[in-house]
Amino acid sequence: MIFGLFRKNKRNQPIVDRQYAALTSGARNPSFYSDLGVPDTVMGRFEMLSVVMILFFRRTARSGVSGQELAQEIIDAFFQDIDHSIRELGVGDTSVPKRMKKLAGMFYGRLEAYAAALDARDQEGLARALARNIHPDVTPADPMMDLAKWMIFAEGELAALDEDDVARGAVAVPAPQK
16 A cells, blocks of 8 residues: 555664664763853753754765665654653643744754755864854854864764664764863
8 A cells, every 4th residue: 555655664663762862862972061062951952962963864864775764763753852852841732833843944954054064074164053053142163163073073983884883773973082
């Protein structure tokens, strides 16, 4: 039946759960908040999780069908997690869709800005984009230079991963080194 094409593959759920847990754990590494200038706030954690997800999606974009399917299920889990978090913060049911639309727009805007800088391997441009999003009230991009350097390094590490690691949900972002 044609409608079966649009159903999630339930056999992938343990892989999706494992991969999403690894990515969120990577984004929660205390070094990002203590050493690389990301504020340890709700929005700071959203920013860091967005960075990790963007790196993951850029890696899976070069994968085969299984990696791209996994990426779609991870993005679904990411937005479900955001929805759940918004509700836990006490946002009313009628306001959730509006907030979700805004956060999704923020995420995809970051994806575009960071991707352009990562494609060019432009550390300074990436630092400026990060600073605009993470520290909008601070003019110089210097506070985000170390995070930009880490992102470029992490993307290289993720690119070197074997496709089997991606398909098994065994992708982990490297810990920041300061």
